[in-house]
Ligand SMILES: CCCCCCCCCCC/C=C/C(=O)SCCNC(=O)CCNC(=O)[C@H](O)C(C)(C)COP(=O)(O)OP(=O)(O)OC[C@H]1O[C@@H](n2cnc3c(N)ncnc32)[C@H](O)[C@@H]1OP(=O)(O)O
Protein backbone atom coordinates (compact mmCIF):
# COMPACT_ATOMS: atom_id res chain seq x y z
CA UNK A 1 0.00 0.00 0.00
CA UNK A 2 1.43 3.42 -0.96
CA UNK A 3 1.73 5.92 1.88
CA UNK A 4 1.98 9.59 0.79
CA UNK A 5 4.91 11.59 2.17
CA UNK A 6 4.15 15.26 2.72
CA UNK A 7 6.95 15.57 5.27
CA UNK A 8 9.72 18.15 5.54
CA UNK A 9 10.91 17.20 9.04
CA UNK A 10 14.58 17.98 9.69
CA UNK A 11 14.96 19.69 6.33
CA UNK A 12 16.40 23.21 6.24
CA UNK A 13 14.26 25.85 4.55
CA UNK A 14 14.97 29.50 3.74
CA UNK A 15 11.87 31.69 3.48
CA UNK A 16 12.39 35.30 2.39
CA UNK A 17 10.03 38.07 3.49
CA UNK A 18 8.66 36.16 6.46
CA UNK A 19 7.87 38.94 8.94
CA UNK A 20 4.18 38.97 7.92
CA UNK A 21 1.63 37.74 5.39
CA UNK A 22 2.25 34.76 3.13
CA UNK A 23 5.95 34.38 4.00
CA UNK A 24 5.23 34.20 7.70
CA UNK A 25 2.54 31.56 7.16
CA UNK A 26 4.93 29.52 4.99
CA UNK A 27 7.70 29.68 7.60
CA UNK A 28 5.34 28.71 10.44
CA UNK A 29 3.79 25.88 8.41
CA UNK A 30 7.15 24.35 7.44
CA UNK A 31 8.44 24.74 11.01
CA UNK A 32 5.28 23.11 12.39
CA UNK A 33 6.11 20.12 10.17
CA UNK A 34 9.56 19.90 11.71
CA UNK A 35 11.70 21.88 9.25
CA UNK A 36 14.38 24.25 10.50
CA UNK A 37 13.70 27.64 8.95
CA UNK A 38 16.00 30.54 8.19
CA UNK A 39 13.72 33.53 7.79
CA UNK A 40 14.49 37.06 6.70
CA UNK A 41 13.08 40.53 6.31
CA UNK A 42 14.63 43.99 6.08
CA UNK A 43 14.25 44.54 9.83
CA UNK A 44 15.37 42.39 12.76
CA UNK A 45 12.71 44.13 14.88
CA UNK A 46 10.08 42.60 12.60
CA UNK A 47 11.57 39.19 11.77
CA UNK A 48 12.98 38.49 15.27
CA UNK A 49 9.58 38.03 16.96
CA UNK A 50 8.45 35.57 14.26
CA UNK A 51 11.53 33.42 14.95
CA UNK A 52 10.94 33.72 18.70
CA UNK A 53 7.35 32.52 18.27
CA UNK A 54 8.59 29.43 16.42
CA UNK A 55 11.42 28.78 18.88
CA UNK A 56 9.05 29.10 21.86
CA UNK A 57 7.17 26.06 20.57
CA UNK A 58 9.00 22.86 21.51
CA UNK A 59 7.15 20.80 18.91
CA UNK A 60 8.42 22.68 15.86
CA UNK A 61 11.72 22.93 14.00
CA UNK A 62 14.11 25.73 14.91
CA UNK A 63 14.08 29.23 13.45
CA UNK A 64 16.97 31.54 12.61
CA UNK A 65 16.13 35.20 12.00
CA UNK A 66 18.36 37.13 9.60
CA UNK A 67 18.10 40.78 8.62
CA UNK A 68 18.43 40.76 4.83
CA UNK A 69 17.23 43.01 2.03
CA UNK A 70 16.82 40.58 -0.87
CA UNK A 71 17.51 43.38 -3.36
CA UNK A 72 21.13 43.39 -2.11
CA UNK A 73 23.09 40.39 -3.41
CA UNK A 74 25.76 40.59 -0.67
CA UNK A 75 23.04 40.46 1.99
CA UNK A 76 21.51 37.40 0.32
CA UNK A 77 24.96 35.76 0.36
CA UNK A 78 25.13 36.47 4.11
CA UNK A 79 21.69 34.88 4.58
CA UNK A 80 22.91 31.76 2.74
CA UNK A 81 26.17 31.63 4.74
CA UNK A 82 24.43 32.04 8.11
CA UNK A 83 21.89 29.36 7.20
CA UNK A 84 24.58 26.84 6.27
CA UNK A 85 26.64 27.72 9.38
CA UNK A 86 23.60 27.24 11.64
CA UNK A 87 21.78 24.29 10.06
CA UNK A 88 24.48 22.68 7.87
CA UNK A 89 22.72 22.72 4.49
CA UNK A 90 19.86 24.20 2.43
CA UNK A 91 17.13 21.81 1.28
CA UNK A 92 14.29 24.22 0.50
CA UNK A 93 14.27 27.84 -0.71
CA UNK A 94 11.07 29.89 -0.89
CA UNK A 95 11.56 33.23 -2.66
CA UNK A 96 8.53 34.94 -1.18
CA UNK A 97 9.64 38.56 -0.62
CA UNK A 98 8.01 40.86 -3.14
CA UNK A 99 5.70 43.81 -3.50
CA UNK A 100 4.23 46.45 -5.70
CA UNK A 101 2.32 49.69 -6.09
CA UNK A 102 -0.59 50.01 -8.50
CA UNK A 103 -0.16 52.71 -11.16
CA UNK A 104 -0.90 53.26 -14.85
CA UNK A 105 2.09 52.47 -17.08
CA UNK A 106 2.53 56.12 -18.11
CA UNK A 107 2.92 57.20 -14.45
CA UNK A 108 5.69 54.74 -13.58
CA UNK A 109 9.10 56.44 -13.44
CA UNK A 110 12.31 54.69 -14.44
CA UNK A 111 13.13 54.28 -10.76
CA UNK A 112 9.62 53.00 -9.99
CA UNK A 113 9.98 50.37 -12.73
CA UNK A 114 13.44 49.33 -11.52
CA UNK A 115 12.22 49.14 -7.90
CA UNK A 116 9.48 46.64 -8.70
CA UNK A 117 11.63 44.58 -11.11
CA UNK A 118 14.43 44.47 -8.52
CA UNK A 119 12.19 43.64 -5.58
CA UNK A 120 10.38 40.79 -7.33
CA UNK A 121 12.52 39.42 -10.18
CA UNK A 122 16.16 40.29 -9.49
CA UNK A 123 15.81 39.31 -5.83
CA UNK A 124 14.56 35.89 -6.99
CA UNK A 125 17.63 35.63 -9.23
CA UNK A 126 19.99 36.47 -6.33
CA UNK A 127 18.36 33.91 -4.01
CA UNK A 128 18.08 31.13 -6.62
CA UNK A 129 21.67 31.55 -7.85
CA UNK A 130 23.25 31.71 -4.39
CA UNK A 131 21.16 29.03 -2.65
CA UNK A 132 21.18 26.98 -5.87
CA UNK A 133 24.97 26.85 -5.71
CA UNK A 134 24.78 25.17 -2.29
CA UNK A 135 22.06 22.76 -3.44
CA UNK A 136 23.85 21.81 -6.66
CA UNK A 137 27.17 21.18 -4.89
CA UNK A 138 25.32 19.03 -2.33
CA UNK A 139 22.40 16.64 -2.63
CA UNK A 140 20.13 18.96 -4.63
CA UNK A 141 17.05 20.64 -3.20
CA UNK A 142 13.70 22.27 -3.82
CA UNK A 143 13.04 25.87 -4.84
CA UNK A 144 9.62 27.49 -4.78
CA UNK A 145 9.19 30.90 -6.39
CA UNK A 146 6.26 33.29 -5.91
CA UNK A 147 4.48 34.69 -8.94
CA UNK A 148 0.91 36.02 -9.02
CA UNK A 149 -2.20 35.68 -11.15
CA UNK A 150 -1.07 39.11 -12.35
CA UNK A 151 1.96 37.36 -13.88
CA UNK A 152 -0.40 35.08 -15.82
CA UNK A 153 -3.07 37.55 -16.98
CA UNK A 154 -3.05 41.25 -17.79
CA UNK A 155 -4.37 43.64 -15.15
CA UNK A 156 -4.54 47.44 -15.37
CA UNK A 157 -2.02 49.21 -13.14
CA UNK A 158 0.20 46.13 -12.92
CA UNK A 159 2.55 46.48 -15.95
CA UNK A 160 5.76 46.48 -13.86
CA UNK A 161 4.61 43.85 -11.34
CA UNK A 162 2.98 41.71 -14.05
CA UNK A 163 6.16 41.78 -16.14
CA UNK A 164 8.29 40.79 -13.13
CA UNK A 165 5.92 38.02 -12.02
CA UNK A 166 5.57 36.67 -15.59
CA UNK A 167 9.37 36.55 -15.87
CA UNK A 168 9.52 34.55 -12.62
CA UNK A 169 7.34 31.88 -14.22
CA UNK A 170 9.66 31.56 -17.24
CA UNK A 171 12.75 31.65 -15.00
CA UNK A 172 11.26 28.79 -12.97
CA UNK A 173 10.63 26.73 -16.12
CA UNK A 174 14.16 27.36 -17.39
CA UNK A 175 15.91 26.45 -14.13
CA UNK A 176 13.84 23.28 -13.87
CA UNK A 177 15.42 22.17 -17.14
CA UNK A 178 18.94 23.51 -16.48
CA UNK A 179 19.23 22.08 -12.95
CA UNK A 180 17.30 18.83 -13.30
CA UNK A 181 20.49 16.77 -13.44
CA UNK A 182 21.73 18.47 -10.25
CA UNK A 183 18.73 17.18 -8.32
CA UNK A 184 17.08 20.59 -7.97
CA UNK A 185 13.30 20.75 -8.42
CA UNK A 186 11.85 24.23 -8.88
CA UNK A 187 8.18 25.14 -9.00
CA UNK A 188 6.23 28.36 -8.78
CA UNK A 189 3.06 29.36 -6.88
CA UNK A 190 0.78 32.03 -8.37
CA UNK A 191 -1.65 33.30 -5.72
CA UNK A 192 -4.85 35.18 -6.34
CA UNK A 193 -5.88 37.88 -3.87
CA UNK A 194 -4.73 36.90 -0.38
CA UNK A 195 -5.52 38.82 2.79
CA UNK A 196 -2.17 40.20 3.97
CA UNK A 197 -0.89 43.45 5.48
CA UNK A 198 0.91 44.13 2.18
CA UNK A 199 -2.30 44.02 0.14
CA UNK A 200 -4.03 46.25 2.68
CA UNK A 201 -1.17 48.74 2.28
CA UNK A 202 -1.36 48.54 -1.51
CA UNK A 203 -5.09 49.23 -1.35
CA UNK A 204 -4.71 51.93 1.34
CA UNK A 205 -7.01 50.19 3.83
CA UNK A 206 -6.41 48.68 7.25
CA UNK A 207 -5.51 45.01 7.21
CA UNK A 208 -8.70 43.87 8.98
CA UNK A 209 -11.07 45.46 6.46
CA UNK A 210 -10.25 43.93 3.10
CA UNK A 211 -12.33 44.84 0.02
CA UNK A 212 -15.90 43.54 0.34
CA UNK A 213 -16.70 40.33 -1.40
CA UNK A 214 -19.12 41.95 -3.82
CA UNK A 215 -16.18 44.04 -5.12
CA UNK A 216 -13.80 41.12 -5.49
CA UNK A 217 -16.52 38.77 -6.78
CA UNK A 218 -15.14 35.83 -4.80
CA UNK A 219 -13.69 34.88 -1.43
CA UNK A 220 -10.30 36.37 -0.59
CA UNK A 221 -7.70 33.75 0.28
CA UNK A 222 -5.76 33.30 3.49
CA UNK A 223 -1.95 33.08 3.73
CA UNK A 224 -2.21 29.54 5.13
CA UNK A 225 -3.91 28.43 1.90
CA UNK A 226 -0.72 29.36 0.03
CA UNK A 227 1.51 27.86 2.72
CA UNK A 228 -0.18 24.45 2.40
CA UNK A 229 0.61 24.34 -1.34
CA UNK A 230 4.22 25.35 -0.67
CA UNK A 231 4.47 22.57 1.93
CA UNK A 232 3.22 20.04 -0.66
CA UNK A 233 5.66 21.27 -3.33
CA UNK A 234 8.52 21.10 -0.80
CA UNK A 235 7.76 17.50 0.11
CA UNK A 236 8.60 14.13 -1.49
CA UNK A 237 4.93 13.89 -2.51
CA UNK A 238 5.76 16.40 -5.29
CA UNK A 239 8.87 14.51 -6.46
CA UNK A 240 7.64 14.25 -10.10
CA UNK A 241 6.78 17.97 -10.33
CA UNK A 242 9.26 20.52 -11.61
CA UNK A 243 8.98 23.63 -13.76
CA UNK A 244 5.26 23.98 -12.94
CA UNK A 245 3.27 27.00 -11.84
CA UNK A 246 0.46 26.19 -9.44
CA UNK A 247 -2.32 28.79 -9.44
CA UNK A 248 -4.06 29.20 -6.06
CA UNK A 249 -6.94 31.61 -6.54
CA UNK A 250 -10.23 30.11 -5.47
CA UNK A 251 -13.13 30.63 -7.85
CA UNK A 252 -12.01 32.27 -11.11
CA UNK A 253 -13.55 35.52 -12.31
CA UNK A 254 -13.75 37.02 -15.78
CA UNK A 255 -10.29 38.21 -16.81
CA UNK A 256 -8.69 36.46 -13.85
CA UNK A 257 -6.80 39.57 -12.75
CA UNK A 258 -6.79 41.56 -9.55
CA UNK A 259 -7.14 45.22 -10.43
CA UNK A 260 -10.89 45.39 -10.96
CA UNK A 261 -12.44 47.87 -8.56
CA UNK A 262 -9.45 50.21 -8.48
CA UNK A 263 -10.76 52.52 -11.18
CA UNK A 264 -7.92 51.59 -13.53
CA UNK A 265 -9.73 49.23 -15.86
C1 LIG B 1 -11.21 46.17 -5.08
C2 LIG B 1 -10.69 44.81 -4.99
C3 LIG B 1 -9.95 44.32 -6.16
C4 LIG B 1 -8.65 43.83 -5.74
C5 LIG B 1 -7.53 44.71 -6.23
C6 LIG B 1 -6.21 44.28 -5.73
C7 LIG B 1 -5.06 45.08 -6.31
C8 LIG B 1 -3.84 45.02 -5.44
C9 LIG B 1 -2.86 44.05 -5.98
C10 LIG B 1 -2.80 42.87 -5.12
C11 LIG B 1 -1.69 42.01 -5.56
C12 LIG B 1 -0.74 41.93 -4.50
C13 LIG B 1 0.51 42.08 -4.73
C14 LIG B 1 1.46 42.18 -3.70
O1 LIG B 1 2.58 41.88 -3.89
S1 LIG B 1 0.89 42.72 -2.25
C15 LIG B 1 2.09 42.38 -1.09
C16 LIG B 1 3.30 43.18 -1.20
N1 LIG B 1 3.34 44.35 -0.38
C17 LIG B 1 3.39 45.56 -0.88
O2 LIG B 1 3.38 45.75 -2.06
C18 LIG B 1 3.51 46.69 0.10
C19 LIG B 1 3.07 48.01 -0.42
N2 LIG B 1 4.07 48.67 -1.25
C20 LIG B 1 5.20 49.27 -0.78
O3 LIG B 1 5.52 49.22 0.39
C21 LIG B 1 6.07 50.04 -1.75
O4 LIG B 1 5.31 50.65 -2.74
C22 LIG B 1 7.16 49.21 -2.43
C23 LIG B 1 7.76 48.19 -1.51
C24 LIG B 1 6.55 48.47 -3.59
C25 LIG B 1 8.29 50.17 -2.92
O5 LIG B 1 8.83 50.84 -1.80
P1 LIG B 1 10.32 51.47 -1.80
O6 LIG B 1 10.50 52.17 -0.49
O7 LIG B 1 11.31 50.46 -2.18
O8 LIG B 1 10.26 52.48 -2.97
P2 LIG B 1 9.99 54.06 -2.97
O9 LIG B 1 8.84 54.43 -2.14
O10 LIG B 1 11.30 54.72 -2.66
O11 LIG B 1 9.63 54.30 -4.50
C26 LIG B 1 10.53 53.92 -5.54
C27 LIG B 1 10.02 54.53 -6.83
O12 LIG B 1 8.70 54.04 -7.10
C28 LIG B 1 7.79 55.15 -7.21
N3 LIG B 1 6.47 54.85 -6.65
C29 LIG B 1 6.21 54.37 -5.42
N4 LIG B 1 4.89 54.25 -5.22
C30 LIG B 1 4.31 54.71 -6.36
C31 LIG B 1 2.95 54.85 -6.80
N5 LIG B 1 1.92 54.49 -6.01
N6 LIG B 1 2.71 55.32 -8.03
C32 LIG B 1 3.72 55.66 -8.85
N7 LIG B 1 5.05 55.57 -8.50
C33 LIG B 1 5.32 55.08 -7.28
C34 LIG B 1 8.45 56.25 -6.40
O13 LIG B 1 7.96 57.51 -6.78
C35 LIG B 1 9.92 56.04 -6.72
O14 LIG B 1 10.24 56.55 -7.98
P3 LIG B 1 10.93 58.01 -8.16
O15 LIG B 1 12.22 57.99 -7.41
O16 LIG B 1 11.12 58.15 -9.64
O17 LIG B 1 9.96 59.01 -7.60
Ligand SMILES: NC(=O)C1=CN([C@@H]2O[C@H](COP(=O)(O)OP(=O)(O)OC[C@H]3O[C@@H](n4cnc5c(N)ncnc54)[C@H](OP(=O)(O)O)[C@@H]3O)[C@@H](O)[C@H]2O)C=CC1
Pocket residue numbers: 016017018019020021022023040041042043046047068069070071095096097098099119146147148149190191192193194195196197198199
Ligand atom coordinates in the same frame (compact mmCIF):
# COMPACT_ATOMS: atom_id res chain seq x y z
N1 LIG C 1 -1.16 39.00 -1.04
C1 LIG C 1 -1.53 38.79 -2.30
O1 LIG C 1 -2.71 38.96 -2.69
C2 LIG C 1 -0.55 38.31 -3.27
C3 LIG C 1 0.80 38.23 -3.00
N2 LIG C 1 1.64 37.73 -3.94
C4 LIG C 1 3.07 37.62 -3.67
O2 LIG C 1 3.28 36.91 -2.47
C5 LIG C 1 4.44 37.41 -1.81
C6 LIG C 1 4.09 37.81 -0.39
O3 LIG C 1 3.04 38.77 -0.43
P1 LIG C 1 2.33 39.32 0.89
O4 LIG C 1 2.45 38.34 1.98
O5 LIG C 1 1.02 39.82 0.48
O6 LIG C 1 3.29 40.58 1.21
P2 LIG C 1 3.42 41.52 2.48
O7 LIG C 1 3.72 42.89 1.97
O8 LIG C 1 2.32 41.33 3.43
O9 LIG C 1 4.77 40.95 3.12
C7 LIG C 1 5.95 41.11 2.40
C8 LIG C 1 7.08 40.51 3.20
O10 LIG C 1 8.28 40.68 2.45
C9 LIG C 1 9.22 41.39 3.24
N3 LIG C 1 10.02 42.21 2.34
C10 LIG C 1 9.60 43.23 1.54
N4 LIG C 1 10.63 43.74 0.86
C11 LIG C 1 11.72 43.02 1.22
C12 LIG C 1 13.08 43.07 0.85
N5 LIG C 1 13.53 43.97 -0.03
N6 LIG C 1 13.94 42.19 1.42
C13 LIG C 1 13.49 41.28 2.33
N7 LIG C 1 12.21 41.19 2.71
C14 LIG C 1 11.34 42.05 2.16
C15 LIG C 1 8.42 42.15 4.26
O11 LIG C 1 9.16 42.30 5.45
P3 LIG C 1 9.76 43.69 6.02
O12 LIG C 1 8.79 44.77 5.67
O13 LIG C 1 9.85 43.40 7.49
O14 LIG C 1 11.08 43.82 5.34
C16 LIG C 1 7.29 41.16 4.53
O15 LIG C 1 7.71 40.19 5.45
C17 LIG C 1 4.96 38.55 -2.68
O16 LIG C 1 5.95 38.07 -3.55
C18 LIG C 1 3.72 38.97 -3.44
O17 LIG C 1 4.05 39.63 -4.64
C19 LIG C 1 1.21 37.31 -5.17
C20 LIG C 1 -0.10 37.37 -5.49
C21 LIG C 1 -1.10 37.89 -4.58
